[in-house]
Amino acid sequence: xxxxxxxxxxxxxxxxxxxxxxxxxxxxxxxxxxxxxxxxxxxxxxxxxxxxxxxxxxxxxxxxxxxxxxxxxxxxxxxxxxxxxxxxxxxxxxxxxxxxxxxxxxxxxxxxxxxxxx
Amino acid sequence: xxxxxxxxxxxxxxxxxxxxxxxxxxxxxxxxxxxxxxxxxxxxxxxxxxxxxxxxxxxxxxxxxxxxxxxxxxxxxxxxxxxxxxxxxxxxxxxxxxxxxxxxxxxxxxxxxxxxxxxxxxxxxxxxxxxxxxxxxxxxxxxxxxxxxxxxxxxxxxxxxxxxxxxxxxxxxxxxxxxxxxxxxxxxxxxxxxxxxxxxxxxxxxxxxxxxxxxxxxxxxxxxxxxxxxxxxxxxxxxxxxxxxxxxxxxxxxxxxxxxxxxxxxxxxxxxxxxxxxxxxxxxxxxxxxxxxxxxxxxxxxxxxxxxxxxxxxxxxxxxxxxxx
Ligand SMILES: [Fe+2]
Ligand SMILES: [Fe+2]
Numbered sequence: 001x002x003x004x005x006x007x008x009x010x011x012x013x014x015x016x017x018x019x020x021x022x023x024x025x026x027x028x029x030x031x032x033x034x035x036x037x038x039x040x041x042x043x044x045x046x047x048x049x050x051x052x053x054x055x056x057x058x059x060x061x062x063x064x065x066x067x068x069x070x071x072x073x074x075x076x077x078x079x080x081x082x083x084x085x086x087x088x089x090x091x092x093x094x095x096x097x098x099x100x101x102x103x104x105x106x107x108x109x110x111x112x113x114x115x116x117x118x
Numbered sequence: 119x120x121x122x123x124x125x126x127x128x129x130x131x132x133x134x135x136x137x138x139x140x141x142x143x144x145x146x147x148x149x150x151x152x153x154x155x156x157x158x159x160x161x162x163x164x165x166x167x168x169x170x171x172x173x174x175x176x177x178x179x180x181x182x183x184x185x186x187x188x189x190x191x192x193x194x195x196x197x198x199x200x201x202x203x204x205x206x207x208x209x210x211x212x213x214x215x216x217x218x219x220x221x222x223x224x225x226x227x228x229x230x231x232x233x234x235x236x237x238x239x240x241x242x243x244x245x246x247x248x249x250x251x252x253x254x255x256x257x258x259x260x261x262x263x264x265x266x267x268x269x270x271x272x273x274x275x276x277x278x279x280x281x282x283x284x285x286x287x288x289x290x291x292x293x294x295x296x297x298x299x300x301x302x303x304x305x306x307x308x309x310x311x312x313x314x315x316x317x318x319x320x321x322x323x324x325x326x327x328x329x330x331x332x333x334x335x336x337x338x339x340x341x342x343x344x345x346x347x348x349x350x351x352x353x354x355x356x357x358x359x360x361x362x363x364x365x366x367x368x369x370x371x372x373x374x375x376x377x378x379x380x381x382x383x384x385x386x387x388x389x390x391x392x393x394x395x396x397x398x399x400x401x402x403x404x405x406x407x408x409x410x411x412x413x414x415x416x417x418x419x420x421x422x423x424x425x426x427x428x429x430x431x432x433x434x435x436x437x438x439x440x441x442x443x
Contacts, residue, residue, distance in 0.1 A: 027415065028212050029418065048199060048271075049205070050202065053417035064191075064195075065199075068192070
């Protein structure tokens with residue numbers, strides 16, 4: 001189905017046999033993912049992507065596109081091909097085991113109500 | 119898993135309002151519909167800069183210039199958010215540009231009308247951005263995650279567009295006779311094309327049912343158009359102007375405004391490429407693309423040269439990697 005299209009989706013890079021894959025034949029600027037720290041003390045958060053020839057240009061463009069209204073105080077950019085993603089089909093197998101280990105949650109333990117500060 | 123099981127699971131997720139993300143399985147038709155819709159939406163944002171760009175140097179004051187410039191810059195950003203969202207579906211940016219430049223992809227017909235007076239900047243902000251907002255707010259709940267997230271961002275920025283437009287008209291409406299006439303004239307010319315922005319009537323819109331089932335669309339074209347008419351019919355009173363429709367009348371029983379028939383022949387004619395500015399808009403875009411070719415090439419060549427130099431540096435001096443945080 002995806003073979004209809006030339007481009008590969010996030011996280012497909014490097015997982016294809018042979019490791020890396022040839023980029024599309026057109027001379028398109030590479031794609032970058034943009035992460036923004038909205039204010040000091042918070043994590044960087046993914047906000048979108050853009051094309052740029054290099055990292056400096058990606059940061060400059062990210063500033064113009066994603067922070068025109070004081071949306072951030074710090075920008076990270078990473079070339080999309082360097083992002084590796086888990087497979088959504090594996091989600092059940094990957095995240096399910098946490099469900100039957102409820103003793104990992106503090107609410108699992110029955111203690112007297114009178115017990116304070118715990 | 120076979121396709122039928124996957125398709126059933128897919129629809130179940132949609133029904134439960136679980137968003138679809140780029141790497142999730144999705145029916146080919148869902149992917150194609152989204153690529154078509156999002157890319158056309160992106161093209162509209164980009165072509166939409168042209169009618170307004172026409173007035174940046176001629177805006178009547180520095181304040182208006184700065185505002186119009188900021189608005190047009192926002193539209194460029196909207197185009198970019200949307201192109202990025204479409205790219206997550208597996209089409210490249212160049213392919214989308216190609217489709218636009220070869221007339222395979224459409225953009226909103228409204229941008230094929232000329233902007234002949236300053237009042238048009240007001241009418242566009244009020245009516246064109248207004249209609250866009252009416253369309254885009256429900257799209258921010260669309261089932262496809264990247265599209266919905268792009269729309270949230272866009273909607274936040276759009277409201278200033280509509281308000282600055284209305285402010286332009288309000289100022290003109292309080293001006294002298296000539297300014298008032300200019301204001302009414304702009305409303306007269308933009309009203310019907312703005313109503314057409316919602317697309318063909320539900321009876322002539324065969325894909326609506328499927329798009330609603332997939333929660334790409336949340337309301338039909340006619341539902342959104344009716345909402346828009348109801349809102350504008352009230353807003354125009356603040357301007358002391360009228361909407362150019364002799365059939366426009368409040369219907370107490372329906373609790374909606376009745377409005378006159380839309381000239382769909384005009385609509386299809388513009389869609390087919392025969393609007394007043396179709397050729398001009400497209401050739402401007404193509405020219406911009408071709409004029410930018412040497413910049414794109416030069417930036418790539420520079421980057422490649424830099425990367426080669428960096429590579430020889432890195433291999434000689436082992437760099438110490440520290441985690442970022
Ligand atoms: Fe926009
Ligand atoms: Fe806008």
